[in-house]
Amino acid sequence: MLECLMPMLRSAEEALPAAEWGAAGLDVIARDSADRLRVVCERAPRAADDWSVAWTGCGCELCGALGAFLGSRSRRVLEWPLAKEGRRHVHTGIDSAELPVFHQTRREGRPYTLVLTKTEDLFTGERTVRRQAAADLAWLMPPRNG
Numbered sequence: 139m140l141e142c143l144m145p146m147l148r149s150a151e152e153a154l155p156a157a158e159w160g161a162a163g164l165d166v167i168a169r170d171s172a173d174r175l176r177v178v179c180e181r182a183p184r185a186a187d188d189w190s191v192a193w194t195g196c197g198c199e200l201c202g203a204l205g206a207f208l209g210s211r212s213r214r215v216l217e218w219p220l221a222k223e224g225r226r227h228v229h230t231g232i233d234s235a236e237l238p239v240f241h242q243t244r245r246e247g248r249p250y251t252l253v254l255t256k257t258e259d260l261f262t263g264e265r266t267v268r269r270q271a272a273a274d275l276a277w278l279m280p281p282r283n284g
Contacts, residue, residue, distance in 0.1 A: 143171045144274050172278045178271035184264050189214050189256050195231050200224055204231060207254065216254040225252045238263060
């Protein structure tokens with residue numbers, strides 16, 4: 139949600155005098171955004187050995203197995219023999235959620251093996267989000283209502 143609200147608020151600052159933010163309801167949005175940003179900034183940083191990824195799928199058996207792998211703090215690689223439709227379903231789930239997981243199909247044996255590897259993006263992405271949240275929060279702190 140913040141990915142949409144912050145650009146909108148920054149654009150509003152250029153288009154609307156600060157004194158009119160209240161009448162437009164932007165002050166409420168700015169306060170809500172600041173509260174959300176504080177939550178991000180105050181969250182404890184991820185431990186260096188925590189490879190868990192929060193995710194929920196469609197509820198099927200494949201998504202349950204993927205969720206168990208993703209939820210593991212220590213497991214980084216999963217070699218998973220899956221038929222074509224299963225591999226496609228898992229690929230789609232990973233890609234649509236933009237998960238920090240590299241997926242590759244090892245095309246030997248039957249069924250082929252889907253190899254999933256959690257990537258460092260898990261850590262770098264979280265640091266980037268935290269830095270952006272701190273910058274956005276600092277930007278929101280000056281009074282916006284004149």
